[in-house]
Amino acid sequence: MRHAQIKAFHAVAVHGGFSRAAEAMNLTQPAISDHVRKLEETYGVQLFNRGPQGVALTDMGRKLFAIAERQFEAETQALELLQRGKTLEEGQITIGADAAVHILPELARFRLKHPKLAVRLVTGNSAQLLKRLEDFSIDIAVTAERPAGTAFQTRKLRSDRLVAVVQRSSRLSKLKQIEFAQLVKLPLILREEGSMTRTLLLQEAARRSLTLADTIEIESREAAREAAAQGLGLAIMSAGEIVPDGRLAVLPIPDWETEMEEWMICLSARSSLHVIGSFFTLGEDTAKLTS
Numbered sequence: 001m002r003h004a005q006i007k008a009f010h011a012v013a014v015h016g017g018f019s020r021a022a023e024a025m026n027l028t029q030p031a032i033s034d035h036v037r038k039l040e041e042t043y044g045v046q047l048f049n050r051g052p053q054g055v056a057l058t059d060m061g062r063k064l065f066a067i068a069e070r071q072f073e074a075e076t077q078a079l080e081l082l083q084r085g086k087t088l089e090e091g092q093i094t095i096g097a098d099a100a101v102h103i104l105p106e107l108a109r110f111r112l113k114h115p116k117l118a119v120r121l122v123t124g125n126s127a128q129l130l131k132r133l134e135d136f137s138i139d140i141a142v143t144a145e146r147p148a149g150t151a152f153q154t155r156k157l158r159s160d161r162l163v164a165v166v167q168r169s170s171r172l173s174k175l176k177q178i179e180f181a182q183l184v185k186l187p188l189i190l191r192e193e194g195s196m197t198r199t200l201l202l203q204e205a206a207r208r209s210l211t212l213a214d215t216i217e218i219e220s221r222e223a224a225r226e227a228a229a230q231g232l233g234l235a236i237m238s239a240g241e242i243v244p245d246g247r248l249a250v251l252p253i254p255d256w257e258t259e260m261e262e263w264m265i266c267l268s269a270r271s272s273l274h275v276i277g278s279f280f281t282l283g284e285d286t287a288k289l290t291s
Contacts, residue, residue: 001039008035009047010068013061017054092118093275096129097142098196099221099241102157102262110279117275123220127194133267139276141265144196144238153271155280157262160240162200164251167231173249180256184210187233192219197236200258238262 011021012032022029040047047061057065081090097103100121111119122138126145133141133152146154164183166172172186184205190212191198205212216232218224221241228235229247238260242250266276 001042002035005035005039006068006071008032009039009061010065010072012036012048012055013057013065013068088114088117088274088278090116091275092120093140093279094120094122094138095140095142095279096122096124096132096138098124098126098129098144099142099238099262101241101243103142103264106157106264106279106282110282113282114278125192125194126196130265133265136270139266139270139273140279142262143265144260144262146261146263147265151268153266153268153280155264157264158240159259159261160238161259162197162236162253162256163239163242164234164253165225165228165237165242165248166234166251167229168247168249170231170249172234172251175251177252177254180204180208180253181210183234183253185213187214187216188212189224189227189233189235190215190217191221191224192217196260197238200260201236204256204258 008021008025008027008031011025012018015021015024018032018036019029022032025032036047045060046058047064048055049058095103095107100123103121107119107121111117122132124132126143129138129141129143130145130147132138142157146156164178172178188201190201202212214233216227218227221237224235225237225245225248227233229245234251239250240260240262264280266280270276271280
């Protein structure tokens with residue numbers, strides 16, 4: 001059974017004749033007749049009673065027509081759904097961010113432009129988010145790590161210096177700034193492996209042949225910030241991630257010029273999807289796409 005045969009049969013039933021069906025489908029009458037004839041001959045059934053007054057559905061024809069109606073109604077619904085997806089009137093986008101603060105402005109603009117789209121925001125470190133991107137469990141990643149190669153499309157969001165945050169009631173909070181060599185001698189709160197702040201800190205210490213004297217490892221940026229607020233040590237953060245907190249003091253590190261970058265990333269193979277492309281290129285007026 002071919003789809004064209006069912007469409008021809010359905011059109012004849014709806015329009016009450018072969019000529020009117022042919023006109024409606026923009027086909028010739030012989031083509032319509034041939035589709036219906038082959039359908040009847042293939043299954044050895046009669047779908048229409050043909051007479052001088054026109055055609056009428058047989059009992060088998062009426063049953064098939066009911067099924068065809070449901071099929072074409074489902075096709076129409078599927079087409080409408082796809083059209084809504086194309087115009088971003090329906091669907092969902094899942095964004096993974098190592099720090100929600102970096103993507104919230106873009107997210108607000110996107111929601112304003114496409115209010116009917118469902119948005120899901122998840123968090124994780126750079127390594128975790130890149131893996132989830134490759135596993136298709138998220139559509140867009142926002143991380144401090146820019147992956148190499150042409151498999152990814154990237155857009156730089158921002159770049160900020162790294163700073164130390166410490167409990168405001170600590171004696172260290174009285175300092176205006178802190179040198180890197182002094183920093184590594186103090187209790188430090190390290191993020192988990194895969195975190196870019198941890199990677200940059202360890203790389204800089206190795207470059208200077210310095211060893212971290214006292215560390216505590218805490219997973220997630222929010223937990224590290226809270227640990228600093230509770231006096232467990234100094235946490236290293238990007239200046240762009242700092243949120244107002246009366247319990248914390250921020251100490252610049254003047255002799256550490258490394259900056260933490262934030263990148264928006266999607267798979268190149270999926271960049272043509274409307275929902276991903278629309279979000280990813282939202283800021284093209286102020287940021288340049290790279291790959």
